[in-house]
Amino acid sequence: MNAIDPLFSGMRVSASGLAAERMRIDVIAENIANARTTRTPDGGPYRRKVVLFEALVEPSGRDSAPALGVAAARVVPDETSDFERVLDPSHPDAGPDGMVAYPNVNTVLEMADLITAMRAYEANLTAQESFVQMAERALDLAR
Amino acid sequence: MEATPARDDLLLRLLAAAELRARVVSGNLANLDTPGYKRRDVRFEDLLRDAVTRGRDLGRVEARVETDVESPARPDGNNVSLELEMNALRENRLLYETYAAILEGRMNLQRIAVTEGR
Numbered sequence: 059m060n061a062i063d064p065l066f067s068g069m070r071v072s073a074s075g076l077a078a079e080r081m082r083i084d085v086i087a088e089n090i091a092n093a094r095t096t097r098t099p100d101g102g103p104y105r106r107k108v109v110l111f112e113a114l115v116e117p118s119g120r121d122s123a124p125a126l127g128v129a130a131a132r133v134v135p136d137e138t139s140d141f142e143r144v145l146d147p148s149h150p151d152a153g154p155d156g157m158v159a160y161p162n163v164n165t166v167l168e169m170a171d172l173i174t175a176m177r178a179y180e181a182n183l184t185a186q187e188s189f190v191q192m193a194e195r196a197l198d199l200a201r
Numbered sequence: 202m203e204a205t206p207a208r209d210d211l212l213l214r215l216l217a218a219a220e221l222r223a224r225v226v227s228g229n230l231a232n233l234d235t236p237g238y239k240r241r242d243v244r245f246e247d248l249l250r251d252a253v254t255r256g257r258d259l260g261r262v263e264a265r266v267e268t269d270v271e272s273p274a275r276p277d278g279n280n281v282s283l284e285l286e287m288n289a290l291r292e293n294r295l296l297y298e299t300y301a302a303i304l305e306g307r308m309n310l311q312r313i314a315v316t317e318g319r
């Protein structure tokens with residue numbers, strides 16, 4: 059068995075985690091940036107987006123194998139919460155009743171999500187670095 | 202000193218198990234936010250200990266990846282804890298370091314033997 063190759067595949071597991079968490083951070087940033095956006099190309103206010111994560115496992119679906127990583131499978135609109143309606147008749151996007159629909163983005167919630175995503179990103183980075191250290195240790199044995 | 206490969210072979214298998222565990226823990230960390238994911242773990246050292254106490258053949262003990270369904274899960278069905286996985290990662294790094302150091306020591310002894318101590 060090639061001794062270094064499993065370490066490389068471990069690094070790729072961590073890299074998939076880094077990419078997925080980065081995707082989540084990007085989507086959170088988009089949500090925060092559009093927290094007050096009342097116009098979108100689809101019409102209506104901006105709808106908050108969420109990232110769906112999916113575990114990558116071996117095709118056989120065995121539980122007795124390491125996970126091959128994670129994929130940020132899809133970005134989907136959050137349909138579970140309603141737009142925030144505020145009375146502001148002077149707003150250009152106000153309806154006939156004077157109500158303006160603002161996005162269903164809760165900035166505090168997004169910030170909390172951002173912190174957990176950043177922690178998870180750092181954890182994946184640490185895991186990846188530990189593979190590098192293990193590979194270097196293995197190389198030391200050959201000197 | 203007996204230069205049998207058998208003991209080195211056990212060390213190499215311990216190194217391989219630590220390497221496998223690093224991959225499994227990294228897989229857990231990568232799936233920290235995957236709904237429904239259940240953490241996995243590698244058993245090898247405790248299986249070896251069992252084999253030693255029961256006088257079984259160590260060569261037939263193999264590292265096993267097991268899915269942990271007992272750790273408490275979050276509401277989304279995921280039971281990976283960032284803190285516990287980071288701890289497992291560090292523990293495993295030290296184990297790997299220990300096995301590598303023992304192997305290195307044995308290799309140095311062999312080097313001394315073949316160079317007649319020069």
